[in-house]
Amino acid sequence: MTAKKRLRIAALAVTLTVGASLTACGDGAESSGVTEIRYSARLTGVGDDADAAIVEAFNKKFEGRYRVTRTAIDDETYKTKQITQLTGGDAPDVFYAWAGGRAKDVIDAGFAAPLDGYYEQYGWTKRLNALGQTQATFDGKKYFAPTMMSSSAIWYQPGIFAQKGVTVPKTMPELEAAAARLKAGGVAPFILSNKEKWEAQFYWTQLVVAENGPAVYNDLVAGKGRWTDAPFVAAWQKLADWNAAGYYYGSPNSIGYADSTIPWVKGEGAMNVQGNWYPSTIAGSDKAAADKMDYFVFPAAAGKQSTLEIYAENTLMINAKSDQRRRDAAAAFVDYYVAAEAQTTLGKAGRLFPANVEVDLTTLDLSKVMLKLADAMKSQTSDSFLHVDLAFTAEVANEFLDATQGVVNKTVTPTEAAKRVQAVADRQ
Numbered sequence: 001m002t003a004k005k006r007l008r009i010a011a012l013a014v015t016l017t018v019g020a021s022l023t024a025c026g027d028g029a030e031s032s033g034v035t036e037i038r039y040s041a042r043l044t045g046v047g048d049d050a051d052a053a054i055v056e057a058f059n060k061k062f063e064g065r066y067r068v069t070r071t072a073i074d075d076e077t078y079k080t081k082q083i084t085q086l087t088g089g090d091a092p093d094v095f096y097a098w099a100g101g102r103a104k105d106v107i108d109a110g111f112a113a114p115l116d117g118y119y120e121q122y123g124w125t126k127r128l129n130a131l132g133q134t135q136a137t138f139d140g141k142k143y144f145a146p147t148m149m150s151s152s153a154i155w156y157q158p159g160i161f162a163q164k165g166v167t168v169p170k171t172m173p174e175l176e177a178a179a180a181r182l183k184a185g186g187v188a189p190f191i192l193s194n195k196e197k198w199e200a201q202f203y204w205t206q207l208v209v210a211e212n213g214p215a216v217y218n219d220l221v222a223g224k225g226r227w228t229d230a231p232f233v234a235a236w237q238k239l240a241d242w243n244a245a246g247y248y249y250g251s252p253n254s255i256g257y258a259d260s261t262i263p264w265v266k267g268e269g270a271m272n273v274q275g276n277w278y279p280s281t282i283a284g285s286d287k288a289a290a291d292k293m294d295y296f297v298f299p300a301a302a303g304k305q306s307t308l309e310i311y312a313e314n315t316l317m318i319n320a321k322s323d324q325r326r327r328d329a330a331a332a333f334v335d336y337y338v339a340a341e342a343q344t345t346l347g348k349a350g351r352l353f354p355a356n357v358e359v360d361l362t363t364l365d366l367s368k369v370m371l372k373l374a375d376a377m378k379s380q381t382s383d384s385f386l387h388v389d390l391a392f393t394a395e396v397a398n399e400f401l402d403a404t405q406g407v408v409n410k411t412v413t414p415t416e417a418a419k420r421v422q423a424v425a426d427r428q
Contacts, residue, residue: 034067035329040085040092042314043072046277050349054342058333066329079394086111086319093322094330097144099135099312100221100390101397106317107143113320114141118331128338129355130381132312143317145334146355148346150313151377152202152387153295155278156271157264160187166270172210172301179247182270188249190242191269193260194408195253197401198389200239202273204404205387206298206309207235213300214307214385221391227422228415236407236414243408253409261285273298275313276352276373294369297376310377310384312355353377392425399424 041051055070071092073081078096083106085091097103097112106112119125119142125133132146161167161178164185169175179189194200208217212231219225220232242248249255249269258281263269265286272278283290297306316337318330336342343354347364353374354361361374389397403420406412412420 034064035325037066037068037094037326037329037333038090038092039068039070039330039333040095041070041072042078042096043074046280047346047349047351048072050345050351054337054345057342058336061336062332066332068333082106083109083111086321091319091321093319093326094333095317095319096147097315097317098390099132099144099146099315100386101392102390102394103136103144103315103317104138105393107138111317111320112143113318113322113327114143115145115318115331116142118318118334119145122331122335124335124338127340127356127358129312129357129378131310131384132315132355134382135312135386136315144312144315145338146312146315147338147343148312148314148351149353149355149377150275150277150311151353151373152206152273152275152309153373154206154271154273154298155293155295157267157269157292158294159292160267160270164270168296169299170306171299175299179242179245183246187267188263188269189247189271191249191255191260191263191272192252192408193255193257193272194405195256195259197405199257199274200252200404200408201388201401202275203239204235205385206273207238208232209300209307209309209385210298210304211235211301213304214383217385221386227425228418233414233418236404236417239404240407240410240414243410248408253405257281265289276370279367279370280350291367295373305383307383307385308376308380309387310380311386311390314351314355393428396421396425396428 039055051072052070055068059067073085082095082097086095086106086109097106103112124145129146129149132149133142136142136144136146156168160182164182164187166178166181169178182189192200192203205217208231211234216225216231220227243252249263260272261282261284264272264282279290279293282293297308300306316334318327318334322330338356340356340358343356343359344363347354347359352370357378361371366374385391388400392400400421403412403417407414407417
C-alpha cells in the first residue's frame with residue numbers, strides 16, 4: 001500500500017486528462033448515443049503510457065458505442081483525495097483502488113458496486129488470479145477486478161553471500177545467523193530505506209507471519225486480535241533489535257527508496273525486503289547488478305511454513321453511484337483491460353505481474369529470477385497476506401507507519417507503537 005510502492009514512486013500530484021474535458025466530452029457523447037465512461041487511473045511512472053494506450057485502443061474498437069475519458073492520479077493524492085473525487089460532479093465510473101483496508105473504505109462509503117454478475121458474464125473467475133479474487137471478496141461479494149498482482153520477498157546478492165560464506169537461510173535462526181556473519185564480514189545485512197515510511201512495513205509484516213504463520217496476522221486484519229498482543233509487539237521489537245545489532249545500512253529513516261540502489265550497486269548491503277518491483281529499481285541504476293539479483297521467501301520460525309506475500313497491486317472498481325448504463329459500459333472496459341492482450345501490453349511496460357493467468361509470461365521478456373517468482377506466485381493459491389498499508393484502513397495504516405518509523409528511529413518503543421496503533425483501531 002503507501003507508495004506501495006511496490007510501484008510507490010514519489011510523484012507530483014498530477015491530474016492528466018486524455019481527450020476532451022470530462023463534462024464537455026461526456027455531454028457530447030451521451031447526446032450522440034455513445035456511452036461515456038469516466039476512468040480514474042493510477043499514475044506511477046511505470047506503465048502509464050501503456051495504460052493510456054489501452055484506453056485509446058478501446059475507444060477505437062468501440063467507436064460509436066463507448067468512449068473512455070481518462071484521468072490519472074498519483075498514490076499520495078489517491079490516499080487523501082479518492083473519496084473526494086468520488087463525491088464530485090464528474091465522479092469516475094470506473095477507478096483504480098488498492099486492495100484490503102483501502103478497498104473496504106470505498107466499499108463502506110457506498111461507492112463500489114458488487115461485480116459478481118460481471119464476473120459471471122465475462123468469465124473473469126476463470127481468467128483472473130485466484131488470490132486476487134479472494135482479496136476482492138468482502139462479505140461474500142466481489143467488489144473489484146485485480147489487474148496486476150505483486151509480491152514481496154527478501155531480495156539478495158548471491159555474489160556477496162558466496163564471498164562471505166553465507167547460504168540462503170531456510171529458518172529465522174538461520175536468517176539471523178546469516179545477518180551476523182555478513183555484518184562481521186563488513187557488509188550491511190539489510191538495506192532498509194524508510195525515509196518515506198512505507199518500506200519498513202514489509203519487514204514488520206513478514207516478521208509477524210514468519211514467527212506465527214499468516215493466520216495470526218490475518219486475524220488481526222479481521223479484527224480478531226489486538227495490536228498490543230505479543231506477536232505484534234515482538235515484531236516491532238525485532239526491528240529494534242536488528243537496528244541495535246547494526247544489521248541495517250546507515251540510518252534507515254534518512255535513506256529514501258530510490259537511494260537504496262546506491263549501497264546495493266556498490267555491494268555495501270546484501271539483502272532488502274521489498275516488492276517485486278525492486279529489481280527494476282536496481283536496473284535503473286545498474287542493469288548488471290539487477291541481473292545478478294535473486295530472492296528467497298522470508299524464512300519461517302521452526303515448525304512454521306514460509307509464506308510468500310501475494311496481493312492485488314492494481315485493481316479496478318465500478319462506481320455504484322453511476323447509472324446502470326454507465327456501470328455496464330464500465331464493465332465492458334474492465335473486461336477489455338483484463339483481457340490477455342491488454343494485460344500483456346501492461347506487463348511488457350513493467351506492470352508486473354498480469355492478473356490474467358492466461359498471459360504467456362515468456363512474451364514479457366522477464367529475467368530468470370522474475371519468471372521464477374511468477375511461477376511461485378501462480379502456484380500459491382491460498383494462505384497469503386497483505387502488508388499493513390494495504391490490509392488496514394488509511395487511519396490505522398498511517399498511524400502504523402508513523403509509529404514504526406519511530407521504532408526504527410529509536411524514539412518510540414515497541415510497546416508504545418502498539419498502543420498508538422491500537423488506539424486508532426479502537427476508534428474505527
